[in-house]
Structures are given as C-alpha cells and as structure tokens.
Amino acid sequence: MFIKAIRLDGVPHDGYPFSLPAVRALAGGGDLRLPTPVTLLAGDNGSGKSTLIEAIAVAAGFNPEGGSTSFNFATRASESSLGGHLTLVRPPGRRPRTGFFLRAESYYNVATEIERLGDSLLASYGGVSPHQRSHGESFLDLATHRFGPGGLYLLDEPEAALSVHGCLALLLRIADLVAAGSQFIIATHSPVLLASPGATILEITPDGPIQRVDFDQAQPVALTRAFLADPARFLDRLLADEH
Numbered sequence: 464m465f466i467k468a469i470r471l472d473g474v475p476h477d478g479y480p481f482s483l484p485a486v487r488a489l490a491g492g493g494d495l496r497l498p499t500p501v502t503l504l505a506g507d508n509g510s511g512k513s514t515l516i517e518a519i520a521v522a523a524g525f526n527p528e529g530g531s532t533s534f535n536f537a538t539r540a541s542e543s544s545l546g547g548h549l550t551l552v553r554p555p556g557r558r559p560r561t562g563f564f565l566r567a568e569s570y571y572n573v574a575t576e577i578e579r580l581g582d583s584l585l586a587s588y589g590g591v592s593p594h595q596r597s598h599g600e601s602f603l604d605l606a607t608h609r610f611g612p613g614g615l616y617l618l619d620e621p622e623a624a625l626s627v628h629g630c631l632a633l634l635l636r637i638a639d640l641v642a643a644g645s646q647f648i649i650a651t652h653s654p655v656l657l658a659s660p661g662a663t664i665l666e667i668t669p670d671g672p673i674q675r676v677d678f679d680q681a682q683p684v685a686l687t688r689a690f691l692a693d694p695a696r697f698l699d700r701l702l703a704d705e706h
C-alpha cells in the first residue's frame with residue numbers, strides 16, 4: 464500500500480472543483496481511508512470521480528492527462544487545482560516502483576506520446592503502437608505489459624474501452640498485480656470490476672458524502688441486477704414513469 468488515506472483540509476475558494484458536493488464532503492470529513500490494495504470509486508455521472516482520481520494522480524506526481532510519472536506532455540490543460548490541495552497519507556518508506564494513470568478520455572493523447580518517445584519505450588507497452596490496436600486491446604496491452612509488481616495504478620473508467628470479457632481479463636490482471644504488491648484506485652461503473660476480490664467500494668452519494676458500500680449495495684450492481692432480472696418489465700416501468 465502506497466496511499467493509506469486522502470485528506471483535504473478546507474477549501475480555498477467556492478468555484479470548481481471546490482463547489483462539487485463530493486469535494487466539500489471530503490473537506491469536512493477527515494481522512495478518506497483506503498484500507499485495501501484495491502479501492503473502487505463509484506458514483507453517478509458528474510458526481511466527481513474523474514475530478515478526484517485526477518487530483519490524486521497529480522498529488523502522486525503523475526501527468527494530469529495520463530501516463531507514468533515521467534510523462535509530462537500536455538495537449539490541453541484541463542486539470543483542476545484540487546491536486547495541489549490534497550494530502551496523500553503514505554506509509555513511511557514505501558514508494559511505488561512504477562505506476563500509471565489511465566484516463567479513458569485522453570488515452571489517445573498518451574498513445575501519441577508513446578509513439579513519439581520511440582521503439583524502446585513501445586516495447587514495454589507490448590511492442591505495437593496503441594494507435595494500431597483497438598481501444599480495448601490497447602488498454603489490455605497496457606495492463607499486461609506495462610503494469611508491473613509494486614506499482615501504483617490510478618484508472619479512470621477503464622471499462623469505457625472494454626467488453627465484459629475484457630473487464631474480466633482486467634480484473635484477473637489486477638488480482639495478480641495486487642498479489643505482487645501493487646495498489647489500484649479505480650473509478651468505475653462496471654459491476655464486473657466492482658467485484659474485484661477484497662476491494663473497498665467507495666460510492667459518492669448524490670449529496671456528496673463518500674460512503675463505503677458492499678458489492679450488493681453499490682448502485683451499478685443493484686441497478687444492473689434489477690434490470691437484468693427482467694429487462695422488459697424494468698423498461699415498461701421506466702417508460703410509464705416518464706409519461
């Protein structure tokens with residue numbers, strides 16, 4: 464474990480990102496503990512998951528647009544100032560050997576940077592330019608070849624590129640890397656990834672507070688389960704509510 468907790472002491476101003484209910488709740492809530500090697504951050508669209516993951520990445524020394532700690536390109540600076548205000552609580556003397564910040568939204572730019580840096584770097588990503596792989600294949604290449612033991616990995620909605628089968632492959636890779644001393648913090652809507660063994664699920668509630676929930680309580684799991692139990696009936700009810 465490289466990050467045991469996250470803390471935000473106060474908010475410097477009222478604008479974004481400090482206007483977000485989740486950020487306000489974090490500021491007033493003491494340490495947000497990350498007790499297990501895998502932390503899964505759930506919450507509806509717009510609840511602040513990307514803002515939070517990106518801020519943790521910036522505080523941990525990653526490029527805000529994604530990549531490893533040695534990437535420092537910027538296509539379009541859009542990161543919030545939250546990273547500069549977060550405190551990462553780290554166990555003394557434990558530093559990750561490696562790491563990666565994966566943002567589904569901007570992996571295209573990271574792929575361009577990997578190409579630009581040349582063949583010797585490309586080898587550690589599986590040897591094929593991510594631009595010559597499908598979006599999902601390039602994510603799995605990254606997890607298979609570039610991720611390694613003793614690393615810190617921050618992933619923002621990795622399922623955006625992945626089939627259900629691909630999510631299961633990623634889940635297995637995560638389990639292997641955790642057994643080899645890695646830590647993951649993952650924003651996700653995927654019920655498959657939310658099932659990562661031994662993970663802590665933190666869900667951003669509509670009012671802002673970030674709550675620890677069980678797998679069965681997590682909204683993507685409960686909603687998907689209710690839908691799959693009887694899709695036609697579920698949709699009938701939704702449509703009836705709309706009219």
Ligand SMILES: Nc1ncnc2c1ncn2[C@@H]1O[C@H](COP(=O)(O)OP(=O)(O)O)[C@@H](O)[C@H]1O
Pocket residue numbers: 479483506507508509510511512513514515541543
């Ligand atoms: N650069 C920005 N400036 C202003 N507001 C932003 C910016 N980025 C995101 N937001 C707002 O912050 C909220 C949370 O965004 P985000 O963290 O991307 O949510 P999530 O990843 O949970 O879907 C959204 O309502 C979004 O409109």
Ligand SMILES: [Mg+2]
Pocket residue numbers: 512513514619620
């Ligand atoms: Mg997001």
